[in-house]
Amino acid sequence: MALTVHIPEYLEDCELTAGEDLAREPAFWLAHLMLTVGDPSEDPDRYGVNASAYEAMVEHLSNPEEPWPVLRVPFEDGHTAYAVYASFDDANNVDFFVRHHEWGRLGYLGQCGADEAGPGLSWTELATLAETAQNSSAGLTDSSQRLLLLLPMLGDAETPPEARHMVAQALTRCGISSEADELATMLVGEQETGSEPTWTVTADSPIAVCSSPYSPRHIPLALGITPRQAQALTDALTGRG
Incomplete structure (x- = not known):
């Protein structure tokens, strides 16, 4: 039986369930990326994923009659990033946010789906979150899974050329057995030096905007959040903690 997840600051009147077991399935990773930044009608066989498993996964992630799957990425100093598959009768979104139990609020990264909002992470932040797994009883600890889960939030003109290779490796490790390089190029190909968006730190907060x-x-x-909490979040997101 799936474990119920409680997020006090999130939407009321919704049932959330731990979704980390989904990460074992290549069909989940292809569905996750196609539902957020790709084309859900893409032929899964092209990427070495069983078509019936892929179709069943897309249906599961988009079913408003089932509890909403939540995948968690715990990182430094007690912070956690979340991806929630929010399925309504008339719309589906994947909500991305970060949380700390001391805040009393959520820090929204963005949404993919019917209501688009983003980007939510710079490349430095994404790479840091992928690599800084914490000892936790809940959440993803594998760096490839962490990278792919949060990849839809990437938007950064300073994404380095090696990002495509890192994403392709993560895809392969998560079971995308064909065309991983091509898919990685599609996923990060728009991140070109000199284009939008850019990330800067202002005098108002240590957290980049x-x-x-x-x-x-x-x-x-x-x-x-307090200045101390803002600095702790900045350090956790950038690996300076």
Whole structure:
């Protein structure tokens, strides 16, 4: 039986369930990436994923009659990043946010689906979150899984060329057995040096803000937390802790 997840600051009147077991299935990873940044009608056989397993996974992740799957990425100093598959009768979203039990609020990274908002992470932040797994009884600890889960939130003009290779490796390790290089190029190919968005630190907060007006991080993440908490979050996101 799946474990119920409680997030006090999240939407009321929804049932959340731990979804980390889904990470064992290649069909989940292809569905996750196609539902967020790709095309869900893509032929899964092209990527070495069983078509019936893929179709069943897409249906599961989009079913408003079932509890909403939640996948968690615990990172430094007690922070956790979340991806929640929010399925309504008339719309589906994947909500991405970070949380700390002391905040009393969520720090929204963005959404994919019917309501688009983002980006939510710079490349430095994404790479840091992928690699800084914490000892935790709940959440993903594998760096490849952590990278792919949060990859839809990436948007950064300074994404390095080696990002494609890192994503391709993660895809292969998560069971995408064909065309991993091509898929990685599609997923990070728009991150070109000199284009939007960019990330800067202002005098208002140590937490970097995004130049895109469509990003929740156009203002500091988790706005309203204390200066100490903001510095701790910055250190955790950038690996300076």
